[in-house]
Amino acid sequence: MKRIHELVRSFQEQELLLPIWFEEDKLHFIDQKKLPFESRIEAITEVDELATAIKDMTIRGSGAIGTCGAWGLYLAALRSHGNPEAIIQAGALLKQTRPTAVNLMKTVDEIIGIVQGKGSDLIERIEQKTIEILERQLAFEHQLGSHGAEMIDEGDAILTHCHSGALAGSGYGGRALSVIRKAHEQGKNIHVYTCETRPYLQGARITAYELKKFGIPHTLLTDNMSGYCMSQGMVQKVVVGSDRVASNGDLANKIGTYMHALAAKANGVPFYTATSSHTIDLAVAAGRDIEVEFRDASEVTSFQKRAIAPEGTNALYPSFDITPNELISGIITEKGVMQAPYPSSLRSLQSTVESGV
Numbered sequence: 001m002k003r004i005h006e007l008v009r010s011f012q013e014q015e016l017l018l019p020i021w022f023e024e025d026k027l028h029f030i031d032q033k034k035l036p037f038e039s040r041i042e043a044i045t046e047v048d049e050l051a052t053a054i055k056d057m058t059i060r061g062s063g064a065i066g067t068c069g070a071w072g073l074y075l076a077a078l079r080s081h082g083n084p085e086a087i088i089q090a091g092a093l094l095k096q097t098r099p100t101a102v103n104l105m106k107t108v109d110e111i112i113g114i115v116q117g118k119g120s121d122l123i124e125r126i127e128q129k130t131i132e133i134l135e136r137q138l139a140f141e142h143q144l145g146s147h148g149a150e151m152i153d154e155g156d157a158i159l160t161h162c163h164s165g166a167l168a169g170s171g172y173g174g175r176a177l178s179v180i181r182k183a184h185e186q187g188k189n190i191h192v193y194t195c196e197t198r199p200y201l202q203g204a205r206i207t208a209y210e211l212k213k214f215g216i217p218h219t220l221l222t223d224n225m226s227g228y229c230m231s232q233g234m235v236q237k238v239v240v241g242s243d244r245v246a247s248n249g250d251l252a253n254k255i256g257t258y259m260h261a262l263a264a265k266a267n268g269v270p271f272y273t274a275t276s277s278h279t280i281d282l283a284v285a286a287g288r289d290i291e292v293e294f295r296d297a298s299e300v301t302s303f304q305k306r307a308i309a310p311e312g313t314n315a316l317y318p319s320f321d322i323t324p325n326e327l328i329s330g331i332i333t334e335k336g337v338m339q340a341p342y343p344s345s346l347r348s349l350q351s352t353v354e355s356g357v
């Protein structure tokens, strides 16, 4: 039977950029607010500290916070010596942190299923489930990356938004950057336009950091430059991540994604989202039913605690937007690239996942 420490060791040997890991009885994670200026590692022992880190975006990205669901409940199981009530409470706390990304809810529910199931040693059963989830998430990155790379042609310039990369996922390339990284590893000559992604600047700070680390040529754009670049024929594909996909194919992703999708449609540029079957939420009929997180307006009126607008200026911060399915050329998953009509392609994807095909 594999133990959690062996799993972490094997991940570390694969030269992954791990967002979160367990070592010496503590949960460790990279403070993504400080990147790329400082590589600060936090070490915690309590689930409420993890909840705070997710809420304030010290750790972020739908894939990464998805694995936090498993890590957090494993930590809760250890701290409570396997007390089911304490683990269920920890799950409820984690689920309240961020409402839009569905992976966190799903991994919490998977672990709670173990708590409610039968068996002897609860801590050990949760440990095994955590290992299964972490291995599966990493395998997804390689699989969806390979399927997505087939959509990328030699010489393509690919525009991406926000940061859907290793530190937003399980360490290889998350979603969008797994596609880009695989295409690069296949020897395709590609270039990436990374949009800075106001107000948290995930694109400028973290996507550019990872692209540099992976040796992939890239150029930073401010968010308002994408339409111009597409109109000039500078962009051949758009690939973004995904916080949740509704059963009709509507996509919830970082605020600004919709604007890029509109520009892509107007300029005949194929627009893809890279995701996994775990991020497709068949319980939600359409994008309008997805809860969009609104964050504190102070995150718009200031950057890293420095004011960028006159004191008292009103601001708005919807953290995500909805891209309607008709703007999406394909939904890249670990099982292949889903095409419209999405209600049927996503449903048959889900049935192959459930039946383990």
Ligand code: RI2
Pocket (backbone or CB within 6 Å): 060, 061, 062, 063, 064, 161, 162, 163, 164, 165, 168, 169, 174, 175, 176, 202, 240, 241, 242, 243, 253, 254, 255, 319
């Ligand atoms: P994956 C981010 O949200 C963005 O929406 C980004 O596209 C996504 O998560 C990356 O996660 P935030 O957590 O799609 O920075 O790669 O608010 O899983």
